[in-house]
Amino acid sequence: MTISADLLRGYTETIILRRLAEGDSYGYQISKRVNIISGGVLELKEATLYTAFRRLESSGMIRSYWGDETTGARRRYYSLTETGREKLNEDTAAWCETRTVLNRLITEENEHEPDN
Amino acid sequence: MTISADLLRGYTETIILRRLAEGDSYGYQISKRVNIISGGVLELKEATLYTAFRRLESSGMIRSYWGDETTGARRRYYSLTETGREKLNEDTAAWCETRTVLNRLITEENEHEPDN
DNA sequence: TGAGATACCTTGACAGGTGAGGTAAATTGA
DNA sequence: TCAATTTACCTCACCTGTCAAGGTATCTCA
Numbered sequence: 497m498t499i500s501a502d503l504l505r506g507y508t509e510t511i512i513l514r515r516l517a518e519g520d521s522y523g524y525q526i527s528k529r530v531n532i533i534s535g536g537v538l539e540l541k542e543a544t545l546y547t548a549f550r551r552l553e554s555s556g557m558i559r560s561y562w563g564d565e566t567t568g569a570r571r572r573y574y575s576l577t578e579t580g581r582e583k584l585n586e587d588t589a590a591w592c593e594t595r596t597v598l599n600r601l602i603t604e605e606n607e608h609e610p611d612n
Numbered sequence: 613m614t615i616s617a618d619l620l621r622g623y624t625e626t627i628i629l630r631r632l633a634e635g636d637s638y639g640y641q642i643s644k645r646v647n648i649i650s651g652g653v654l655e656l657k658e659a660t661l662y663t664a665f666r667r668l669e670s671s672g673m674i675r676s677y678w679g680d681e682t683t684g685a686r687r688r689y690y691s692l693t694e695t696g697r698e699k700l701n702e703d704t705a706a707w708c709e710t711r712t713v714l715n716r717l718i719t720e721e722n723e724h725e726p727d728n
Numbered sequence: 729t730g731a732g733a734t735a736c737c738t739t740g741a742c743a744g745g746t747g748a749g750g751t752a753a754a755t756t757g758a
Numbered sequence: 759t760c761a762a763t764t765t766a767c768c769t770c771a772c773c774t775g776t777c778a779a780g781g782t783a784t785c786t787c788a
Binding site (some may be wrong): 543 | 783786
């Protein structure tokens with residue numbers, strides 16, 4: 497079972513920032529790591545990934561630099577900025593709140609709540 | 613604190629279906645109920661709500677009928693179809709899975725996972 | 729030699745959310 | 759009594775994130 501893209505919309509950037517909090521990384525690696533960590537159910541599409549990188553960089557959340565690979569394909573590494581780190585904290589808090597609210601709205605019984 | 617729209621994208625229909633699982637209802641009421649249940653942090657915008665109703669009805673998830681109010685503004689009631697009920701079950705399962713995966717990707721430590 | 733993996737990138741189309749606009753009736757309070 | 763607010767519905771054009779499809783280049787291994 498694969499997770500629908502629509503259910504993830506809005507979390508792509510947070511997922512990327514979280515990965516970069518563990519250390520500098522590059523597109524291809526982040527993509528693979530996310531796939532592994534998710535148990536294979538989530539695949540960040542390349543187009544999605546790279547457009548997210550553009551957004552994050554132009555808004556100052558991440559910085560990029562070319563790696564000095566002497567072998568293999570060139571890699572563009574990304575690193576979290578201070579702003580990005582703060583954004584990650586906010587996003588993480590937002591996720592926790594969203595999770596609570598969605599749980600209440602989708603999975604919990606609400607029949608005995610007051611009507612007004 | 614209000615929950616960002618983007619984080620909810622894709623859950624609007626599920627939220628509506630879930631409300632209708634508790635009994636027939638109409639737009640305005642669903643909107644208010646969602647707001648109350650969410651503790652005031654989530655507000656389904658009218659445009660969002662009504663376009664979602666259109667989608668759900670044309671895909672056979674819900675049915676609508678005009679109420680016979682003798683007082684107050686007219687109301688268009690919606691009721692869940694059998695298909696809609698099944699969809700709600702699938703969506704609920706999808707939410708649980710998404711929640712687990714996002715938790716792992718956003719809030720958990722993954723530093724000790726194998727690299728490949 | 730050539731298939732597959734690594735690694736990057738862009739473009740155009742699509743879909744869901746929403747601000748801003750609209751209608752109409754009932755209620756409320758000054 | 760009458761203006762403001764609430765109830766209740768609706769649509770359109772725009773914005774934004776996703777992604778299929780296309781591209782480039784290098785390395786590895788059979």
